Amino acid sequence: MGYLVGDFLNRVMNMNTWRAGFLVELMVLSDLLWLVSGLGSMSSIAISYGEKGPVFCGLKSDGSHLVTCYGANSAIIYGTPAHFPFMGLTAGDGFVCGLLADSNQPYCWGSSGYIQMGVPQPMIKGSEYLEISAGDYHLCGLRKPLTGRHRNTSLVDCWGYNMTKNYVFDGQLESISAGSEFSCGLFSQNRTAFCWGDDTSSQVVSSIPNNMRFQKIAAGGYHVCGILEGINSRAFCWGRSLNIEEEISVAYAGQGNVDSAPNVPMLSVVGGKFHACGIKSYDRGVICWGFIIKPSTPSPSGTMVYEIAAGDYFTCGILAEKSLAPFCWGLGFPTSLPIAVSPGLCKPTPCAPGSYEVSHENAPCKSPNSRVCMPCSNGCPSEMYQSSECTLKSDRQCAYNCSGCFSAECFSNCTSNANGINGKKNERFLSLQWPVIVAEIAFAVFLVSIVSLTAVLYVRYKLRNCQCSGKGSKTKKNNGGGSAFQKDTSKIRPDLEELKIRRAQMFTYEELERATDGFKEETLVGKGSFSCVFKGVLKDGTVVAVKRAITSPNKQKNSNEFHTELDLLSRLNHAHLLNLLGYCEESGERLLVYEFMAHGSLHQHLHGKNKALKEQLDWIRRVTIAVQAARGIEYLHGYACPPVIHRDIKSSNILIDEEHNARVADFGLSLLGPADSSSPLAELPAGTLGYLDPEYYRLHYLTTKSDVYSFGVLLLEILSGRKAIDMQYEEGNIVEWAVPLIKSSDLNAILDPALKPPSDLDALKRIANVACKCVRMRGKERPSMDKVTTALERALAQLMGSPSNEQPILPTEVVLGSSRLHKKSSQRSSNRSVSETEVPEAEDQRFEFRAPSWITFPSVTSSQRRKSSVSDADVDGKNSEAKNQGNTGTGVGDGLRSLEEEIGPASPQESLFLQHNF
Numbered sequence: 001m002g003y004l005v006g007d008f009l010n011r012v013m014n015m016n017t018w019r020a021g022f023l024v025e026l027m028v029l030s031d032l033l034w035l036v037s038g039l040g041s042m043s044s045i046a047i048s049y050g051e052k053g054p055v056f057c058g059l060k061s062d063g064s065h066l067v068t069c070y071g072a073n074s075a076i077i078y079g080t081p082a083h084f085p086f087m088g089l090t091a092g093d094g095f096v097c098g099l100l101a102d103s104n105q106p107y108c109w110g111s112s113g114y115i116q117m118g119v120p121q122p123m124i125k126g127s128e129y130l131e132i133s134a135g136d137y138h139l140c141g142l143r144k145p146l147t148g149r150h151r152n153t154s155l156v157d158c159w160g161y162n163m164t165k166n167y168v169f170d171g172q173l174e175s176i177s178a179g180s181e182f183s184c185g186l187f188s189q190n191r192t193a194f195c196w197g198d199d200t201s202s203q204v205v206s207s208i209p210n211n212m213r214f215q216k217i218a219a220g221g222y223h224v225c226g227i228l229e230g231i232n233s234r235a236f237c238w239g240r241s242l243n244i245e246e247e248i249s250v251a252y253a254g255q256g257n258v259d260s261a262p263n264v265p266m267l268s269v270v271g272g273k274f275h276a277c278g279i280k281s282y283d284r285g286v287i288c289w290g291f292i293i294k295p296s297t298p299s300p301s302g303t304m305v306y307e308i309a310a311g312d313y314f315t316c317g318i319l320a321e322k323s324l325a326p327f328c329w330g331l332g333f334p335t336s337l338p339i340a341v342s343p344g345l346c347k348p349t350p351c352a353p354g355s356y357e358v359s360h361e362n363a364p365c366k367s368p369n370s371r372v373c374m375p376c377s378n379g380c381p382s383e384m385y386q387s388s389e390c391t392l393k394s395d396r397q398c399a400y401n402c403s404g405c406f407s408a409e410c411f412s413n414c415t416s417n418a419n420g421i422n423g424k425k426n427e428r429f430l431s432l433q434w435p436v437i438v439a440e441i442a443f444a445v446f447l448v449s450i451v452s453l454t455a456v457l458y459v460r461y462k463l464r465n466c467q468c469s470g471k472g473s474k475t476k477k478n479n480g481g482g483s484a485f486q487k488d489t490s491k492i493r494p495d496l497e498e499l500k501i502r503r504a505q506m507f508t509y510e511e512l513e514r515a516t517d518g519f520k521e522e523t524l525v526g527k528g529s530f531s532c533v534f535k536g537v538l539k540d541g542t543v544v545a546v547k548r549a550i551t552s553p554n555k556q557k558n559s560n561e562f563h564t565e566l567d568l569l570s571r572l573n574h575a576h577l578l579n580l581l582g583y584c585e586e587s588g589e590r591l592l593v594y595e596f597m598a599h600g601s602l603h604q605h606l607h608g609k610n611k612a613l614k615e616q617l618d619w620i621r622r623v624t625i626a627v628q629a630a631r632g633i634e635y636l637h638g639y640a641c642p643p644v645i646h647r648d649i650k651s652s653n654i655l656i657d658e659e660h661n662a663r664v665a666d667f668g669l670s671l672l673g674p675a676d677s678s679s680p681l682a683e684l685p686a687g688t689l690g691y692l693d694p695e696y697y698r699l700h701y702l703t704t705k706s707d708v709y710s711f712g713v714l715l716l717e718i719l720s721g722r723k724a725i726d727m728q729y730e731e732g733n734i735v736e737w738a739v740p741l742i743k744s745s746d747l748n749a750i751l752d753p754a755l756k757p758p759s760d761l762d763a764l765k766r767i768a769n770v771a772c773k774c775v776r777m778r779g780k781e782r783p784s785m786d787k788v789t790t791a792l793e794r795a796l797a798q799l800m801g802s803p804s805n806e807q808p809i810l811p812t813e814v815v816l817g818s819s820r821l822h823k824k825s826s827q828r829s830s831n832r833s834v835s836e837t838e839v840p841e842a843e844d845q846r847f848e849f850r851a852p853s854w855i856t857f858p859s860v861t862s863s864q865r866r867k868s869s870v871s872d873a874d875v876d877g878k879n880s881e882a883k884n885q886g887n888t889g890t891g892v893g894d895g896l897r898s899l900e901e902e903i904g905p906a907s908p909q910e911s912l913f914l915q916h917n918f
């Protein structure tokens, strides 16, 4: 089948053999290539993005077809092959690939957990490719056209996440373009687009516009844009825009849908993660649309570009000027780069009709007989007319139509021309025009003022009625409904009076000191990373837990922040949340007073030294705890106002009260966090390793789905009795270990050996399935907490002997305090068949160290750490094998990502933190 990279390198080094072939291939390929250059597919430039930092690569401007790269990802920069000539480039998350000029095969460098670097494997011997295109974690190559009776068949080979396969398509594909987790092709005969791959997050495959004909297509992260055929040549995009309303994201703000492409003719288009940019055909200027993160560098205006390529949240173009310097805009990359790259590929044949030759000065191809060809621009901007046609030597030219000017630019241009040639003749014309200009400007100013005023008034009107969320009014309605639920829902949105009463009480330090017997060692019930927790008895006899922040050397705590958080926490009230009773802030001391939880934490039960405690938690008790915790979290996500993302769901934050009911604690993560936000580490995601949502960790996207991930880990922990990360096992990460076993239906292998399995395993199977869904890599593919809770309730009902899936039968103590039962009872009829889905929850860990980075790392000994680094490598090996199996149909799927793939290697800041703390 494939051949080794070593063999391949030998071949490449054998320069005598490649040169002749290279020229011939280049002639054939470049004819086709300019049709697709500038799209999200292969081009003379490519951008890699991802957690390890962005990198721009381009073919050198000297016409050598050698590659040069600039950026932050050292694996790419140091791995860039200096001596291989490439036909074109493409890039994905953390890697870059080029199509080798001599062998027409891809060669990748950088790093990817899913694609083998070098020549991707498996590779069918002798395969030659016309074009390659990379998605986030995969690469596809379009093979050279077949001949003979197979000429109407196209072969596409893909490597990487969920895609490693040889695809055979009926019809001739002209080009391919890969999106995040899907790929698309453009058929050359009927000009229709076709996509395949994972449709879940993008919906690109299911929404292909079958009746549209495209000149070109380019895939972005979750969408595809194509340039329509016909003189209009406008872009049309389909797929998924970032729906901001769906994301409770505090990290970024932006605007715009990628499907609202501007109605202007375009020469080419490229797609970023949630945005797209195109080159306008009449002035070669850039235009971008879609979700633009703020603050972003604006796209260049009034500048001509030859070629563009998109990263995730930024785009770069090669300016059509002598320096051929790349210029970037968007977020996360420098605006100008200190390298010069080719605006296209040098070809030894004359430019085809419809294209023109970039001057040799701008595109110095090595051989004097080669040139870079560019597609001719079409049409001219308004106020202009075409003064000369596009020829083989130059693009078409536009000139101002001085009799129809209405812009200042046009006037100034015509004025300067007029002064030179027909000064006198046009003077009268201009003097007549001036009053018109002034009137037009005045009218424009008036119009803008009116629109702005209306907008301001409208926004103010809207804000006047603004309530925190629609759910509030829903809840109010519910309140009218019924007795048992009334009590419940009134807790969710109490009226103002009640709020005032419930607002946390202020204690004096002396009071709390007295309550805890002077914070004596004997009253200490637990220790966290930032705090010690003491049992105390207030004057009125109430037993409380007093959480005392470990005093930081920086006494300059942000008092405002503390009060804002306190205010928020004191408004939250739910039967399955640990309620805050009061606080004390005196001379640098920060103390929080909570209800006391007699039975400690779930972590103590599951992982404590006392085995009897673990056995006490039978299956029904465990699932009940899961349901209750899920409800608490669901309340935070769906009913709290504003919604609260917990960020640190884990078993030590699930506390158990006197009646053995679960309470979610620590939902004000920042309350005792580092007050010094100037520390770079404070910007890192918060949470505990093992529970930390990989998407949040990598992209800093904080959504409610991050809690869902942690809850999934908690569920696995409840089912297995294992810690989220436990280095005494070969597979230390619970997700890595449990998900493949669950997916291969080996549930018994993960169930806690301390308990006898229940007679009917179905309920636990459901829970395990939900856990798997919760820990999916992509937040959007995880279920929401309300779905998770529903699934858990049903599992609990089943476990308790109710055969009906329709009715969530719950023990009384589970129902008590549920904030959502009312909502659900009204939804029940419409929710007939809830799939075996989500179950969030779980967490772990007592032995951990919480540092100011806001990430809690499990405390492991150095020898354990050494072992873990070895086993990580083992795991990688196993996983790649498993992944290949998955691709050949065993369907193991996303559970097999290695820990490194899930969490990703540490960034420089995180490494710094690790060095400091271990």
Ligand SMILES: Nc1ncnc2c1ncn2[C@@H]1O[C@H](COP(=O)(O)OP(=O)(O)OP(=O)(O)O)[C@@H](O)[C@H]1O
Pocket: 525, 526, 527, 528, 529, 530, 531, 532, 533, 545, 547, 578, 594, 595, 596, 597, 598, 600, 601, 604, 648, 652, 653, 655, 665, 666, 848, 849, 850, 856
């Ligand atoms: N209200 C409470 N009643 C009884 N015990 C409590 C209460 N709150 C916390 N504890 C005990 O104190 C321990 C420490 O709690 P704390 O919230 O300070 O840290 P943590 O959440 O376990 O860890 P970290 O702060 O690192 O996330 C808990 O694990 C629990 O055993």
